[in-house]
Amino acid sequence: MSDSLNTDLLNPVVNPVETFLRSDRIPHIWCPGCGIGTTVNSFARALIESKIDLGSLALVSGIGCTGRVAGYLKMDSFHTTHGRAIPFATGLKLANPKLNVVVYSGDGDLSAIGGNHLIHAARRNIDLKVICVNNLIYAMTGGQTAPTTPDHSVTSTNPYGVFEPSFNLPHLVEAAGAVYVARWTTFHVRQLSHAISEAFNKKGFSFIEVISPCPTLYQRRNKLGDGLDAMKYYKEKSRVRHGAPTSEVGMTMTGEIIVGKFVDRDRPDYQTMMRAQYAESLGDRFVEQPEMVCS
Amino acid sequence: MAKGRVSIVVERCKACGFCVEFCPSHVLALSSAFNSKGYHPPHVVHPEECSGCDLCGMYCPDFAICATKADPPRLPAKNADLAKAAKANEVTSAS
């Protein structure tokens, strides 16, 4: 190992992600080969690329491995209860419409316990950017079946193999009303970053699913190798199909993974509709919500 | 003179192998050294091939590596902590 420190320490070479990290909390708790950290890199790049006002950013996560993202990012971040990141984020956004609110959570958190909130926020078209890191399992609690766990997978609560059909999240969220729906994997670092940027520039409910390895539980229990093996699988078996009908993008354990931007449409967002309705019904009597300054 | 330059924060690495695998120029390999957690961090084996594309940095789930163009724009340390953190970690670089 070279010990020649020829980096100018007064002006260190800074990884672009570093400015967004609570460096005092790194190294993080995610396993070797877990893809969550990789998604954070894409997220950081998107923040830079989209030139979003960082002071307006608020990040909300739920419970689970992905839920820990909130704790590692240096911004106004909220680690809420299991499944309820979306309604919390809704409250934040409605009270302060100037905020850019991101929900960063896992597949179990968002589609199982949080499933009801997911579909209603999509229906209402609340202006939220949802990054759903889908590692096909409940990782934090030791590898239980999630609604996204593919058929025949072995988990701790389906020790003989999952026999339930799994959710096709892009299809679910499109049907519920989301205006931007994309899926990438942690192999597609640049495409993911670009998708997040696009979501930032779009008003309404955006949903970006990222397929990510869980080496310790999903990969290991199903004899699929480690994180790197998962990444190689994503590289080999992903097919980019922008605009593919979401009904066709369901996943299996070792089959093709359809990725791309599936939905990009325009619908007025919740607050736009709310104000329009009040203005129409109340005319002059409608009073716009003031800045919520209560100090 | 290589177009790019890799910096590795050895103590953060968990040897997942993403950077080694996905570097388009095969600049990296896992070393035989250990960090304090017992992982083999990567090291630069073909420094002259580095283009500074920073795919390693984008793939790394542990924020333990990044690459910049050989004459990187010097970003000022945001605060004392960043400079301290850079000092505290073993930073190895290849040019």
Place this chain on the structure above:
Amino acid sequence: MQADPQGVLTGMHFIDGDHACCEGALAAGSRFAAGYPITPSTEIVARFASRVPMVGGTFIQMEDELAASITLQGAVWGGAKAFTVTSGPGFSLMMEHIGYAAMTETPCVFVDVQRGGPSTGLPTLPAQADMMQARWGSHGDYEIIALCPNSPQECFDLTIKAFNLAEEFRAPVMFMMDEVVGHMTEKVVIPRADEIEVVPRKHTHESVEDYLPYETNGDQVPEMAHAGDGYNFHVTGLTHDERGYPNMTPQIQDQLVRRLQNKIRDAADRIAMFEEEQLEGADVVVVSYGITSRVAQRAIEAARKQGLRVGKLRLITAWPFPEKKIRELAANVKAFVVPELNLGQMVREVERGAAGKAKTFAVSHAGGGVHNPEDILKVIVEASRCQTA
């Protein structure tokens, strides 16, 4: 600080408790509510939904109580004073998030218009059987402030008080109404905005570099920041240190949870509100709250006409329970009589506070109606005949 006139419907009104509660919230400065319909509370948010677009604010009906109870907290961190309303079954669903509010020190108000239970119970009929749940309903150790109005006027006045206590202590406050108080129509006087005192958000004035979200500087209640203010703070339901970072050690747990408890307990005497009448020289003290206190009043007066020395202690704050008051009284009275629309909840606290120095008699009623004053009178008479403990 004075109330914002925009939300104050100054004047004389003839409205029910639910409607008065909504006006109290608006007068207190609340500009956000998230709700889910449940009898007999729905009118509160239905009124808020029709009022708030003309005052300036937001109401959203969420898809369930689980959402409503956390959406309001997101709004608080976005800068609003926020509340929700519910009844028994919804209150049960909200418990996790009441705990989250306690843990993250999110100031907010939860209104429970109590009805018959358990389970679906009696949706349109009164009970007071959520009193212990208000205190202990969520998991873990935390302290609760709970208020019990007994008239539509109090539904207005005490809702403002609830918001003020929430801001002062950075805690969720339970507003324990009951179906009768919620649906009874009486005169409600709403004063001018400059006559209403509201407590502002305890917003930090520290610099971004120095601010620590859960540092207390001796005062037990930390200063708050809102999302978008530039403080880059982290909030989590995990056990956390002053930086707000998860720190899951027994030492930090002890420190944090004791502070969450003590910030309210140490101020219990200051928070306690009750109505006292003829406690001096009383043989029997009737302890009651909510609608039952109005029925008890009839029984107390009848007992006094019979020559009995009966004092009245009406709990306006049910939690923290005014233990000190009960202990003091127990030294001088023969007995407490505690009528409640439940099978014995607050009476346990009275008994505990009395510590055997005075007898305690419950007058239970399973709910669905109010007591017959005769039934309370009977027990007052029995209590005054009992041997001194």
